[in-house]
Amino acid sequence: MRVLFLMIKENTNGNRTAKWLMIGPPLLFLLIFFVVPSLIMIVTSLRYPGEFGGLAPIITPAGKVSDGYGLTLEAYQFLLSNSLYAEIFLKSFGVAAVTTLICLIMSYPLALLITRSEKRFRNLMVLLVVLPLASNFLVRIYAWMIILGPESPLSHLINTILSVLGVAPLTLLFSPFAVLVGMVYVHLPFMVLPLYTNLEKHDPVLLDAAQDLGATSWQRFWKVTWPLSLPGVFAGSALVFIPVLGMFAIPEMLGGTGDILIGNLIKDQFLGTRDWPFGSALSIILTLAVLSIAGLTAWFTRQSGGMKYAE
Amino acid sequence: MRNRNFRLRIVATLVYAFLYIPLVIVVAYSFNNSRLNAEWVGFTLFWYETLFNNKEMLVAARNSLIIALSASILATALGTMAGxxxxxxxxxVLPIIVLSPVATPEILLGVSLLLFFLQVLNLTLGMISIIIAHTTFCIGFVAIIVRSRLQGMDWSIFEAARDLGASPWQCFHLITLPLIMPAVVAGALMSFTLSIDDFVITFFTKGVGEPILPIQIYTMIKTAVTPEVNAISTLLMLLTLAMIIIATKLDSGVLRGEVSR
Incomplete structure (x- = not known):
């Protein structure tokens, strides 16, 4: 009995060492390089900006405690004082919403077709959706700079048609339209995947039952497939909406001078004007937006999941 | 029903075309004998030649390889432990901390690391800061791949080994590690491609010194667009494609081997 007890004890001791050998290194690394930097960002948003960018020094070169010492809500007040920033936030949400909607409209039929295809084709069809992600992000945007550029065959075609109709020629590139195309192109696979994963799990018996009860194909879709697919729709929407909200490279490369989103604003505060507190405040607001979207998605998913059992 | 699938098929074909035509165009114009990405003039390898004579581009490629190798080794070790x-x-706590960097918009990771490196570590931005930044978000991907492989496994084999007197270390390197090895290698390859392709986080943590591949491509696109960009894009595409194919082959290939055993 004692021997057994000792064995168990030794066992748990050994396990505890093994446990912390496993948990320790990744936890420590991410505490230092993810959690602490996030906290630093919060503190930075509450500090005074420096005269030449960055932060105000706590100790002046003369050795005195500077006026910039201490915390302030200045950056947030500045953010609220100018309606321009609210507009940019609103516009970013608008772009994210429209991108998500277009992705959903394009992805749903595709995901549905994949689930209805023969089993041996399904993996290949999914792989073909994901594969473009393997190409560099910049390359994918660059491709649209070529396609929408003024010398491209597409631009020529559209402008020839327009000139026949007597309308002034259009520039496709460097416009809100180009930004939207780029956003949809880069994020589309993220919508298809969760949709397919959800649709694949549906029991076909449900559709047969609905048909036996006299439901038309349209009714079968809206009363059976669509409500059951809502968790997939929400998951895909979050995966598209959140990264679009923080995107700065696509507006910068495909958009015109007026197509500024939150991401561009943040980028400029760190690599342009160097107003760190303001840039951090913008980042904090973006973080809060992302967290609330993630929370809402989780809530909606639970709601739609609960409905399934209630009915 | 057939009619419905027919309509779906048309939409699906259009979506696939939307996904692939842009990439095909980039590759095709990399062989085009013209400075403009407009008309097809004739076949040439001139742009690849220019690329291989571009010293800065070669240095950038070397730097990016060093960063991707270091970050993927670090991330694989830490990510495997986390998984x-x-x-x-x-x-x-651990899953939240490990997976958050994967779900966070890249710009937020970039900004917070930039502030951290400059304010707290007083680090001059460069290769080291980029390697750390890339490791931060790659850990999560490796952990996901390793964990999903573990999920399909029967835990009783580990208990059996322990009952038969294997030490925790023996149990790990004789049983656990060989079993998860394909996932570990797949995770390493994924990390490598994520690192070599990353633009946003690199952009924030790069500093001013060494040229890095994605930044180099970005500057080229922003300033003078020539088919040289198409050439480097095509080569990068081939590299990542190969990596991903190997990764998926590894994971599913050994899965099949396991069933036969």
């Missing part, structure tokens, strides 16, 4: 720990121990 094992998340699967083995019911912890609340």
């Amino acid at each position: 094992l720990a998340i699967h083995r121990y019911k912890l609340k």
Whole structure:
């Protein structure tokens, strides 16, 4: 009995060492390089900006405690004082919403077709959706700079048609339209995947039952497939909406001078004007937006999941 | 029903075309004998020649390879531990900390690391800061791949080994590690491609010194667009494609081997 007890004890001791050998290194690394930097960002948003960018020094070169010492809500007040920033936030949400909607409209039929295809084709069809992600992000945007550029065959075609109709020629590139195309192109696979994963799990018996009860194909879709697919729709929407909200490279490369989103604003505060507190405040607001979207998605998913059992 | 699928098929074909035509165009114009990405003039390898004579581009490629190798080795080691720990121990905090960097918009990771490196570590931005930044978000991907492989496994084999007197270390390197090896290698390859392709986080943590591949491509696109960009894009595409194919082959290939055993 004692021997057994000792064995168990030794066992748990050994396990505890093994446990912390496993948990320790990744936890420590991410505490230092993810959690602490996030906290630093919060503190930075509450500090005074420096005269030449960055932060105000706590100790002046003369050795005195500077006026910039201490915390302030200045950056947030500045953010609220100018309606321009609210507009940019609103516009970013608008772009994210429209991108998500277009992705959903394009992805749903595709995901549905994949689930209805023969089993041996399904993996290949999914792989073909994901594969473009393997190409560099910049390359994918660059491709649209070529396609929408003024010398491209597409631009020529559209402008020839327009000139026949007597309308002034259009520039496709460097416009809100180009930004939207780029956003949809880069994020589309993220919508298809969760949709397919959800649709694949549906029991076909449900559709047969609905048909036996006299439901038309349209009714079968809206009363059976669509409500059951809502968790997939929400998951895909979050995966598209959140990264679009923080995107700065696509507006910068495909958009015109007026197509500024939150991401561009943040980028400029760190690599342009160097107003760190303001840039951090913008980042904090973006973080809060992302967290609330993630929370809402989780809530909606639970709601739609609960409905399934209630009915 | 047939009519419905027919309509779906048309939409699906259009979506696939939308996904692939842009990439085909980039590749095709890399062989075009014209400075403009407009008309097809004739076949040439001139742009690849220019590329291989571009000293700065070669340095950038070397730097990016060093960064991707270092970051993927670090991330694989840490991510494997995290994946094992998340699967083995019911912890609340670890999964949140490991997976958050994957779900966070890249710009936020970039900004917070930039502030951290400059304010707290007083580090001059460069290769080291980029390697750390890339490791931060790659850990999560490796952990996900390793954990999903562990999920399909029967935990009783580990208990059997322990009952038969294997030490925790023996149990790990004789049983656990060989079993998860394909996932570990797949995770390493994924990390490598994520690192070599990353633009946003690199952009924030790069500093001013060494040229890095994605930044170099970005500057080229922003300033003078020539088919040289198409050439480097095509080569990068081939590299990542190969990596991903190997990764998927590895994971599913050994899965089949396991069934036969």
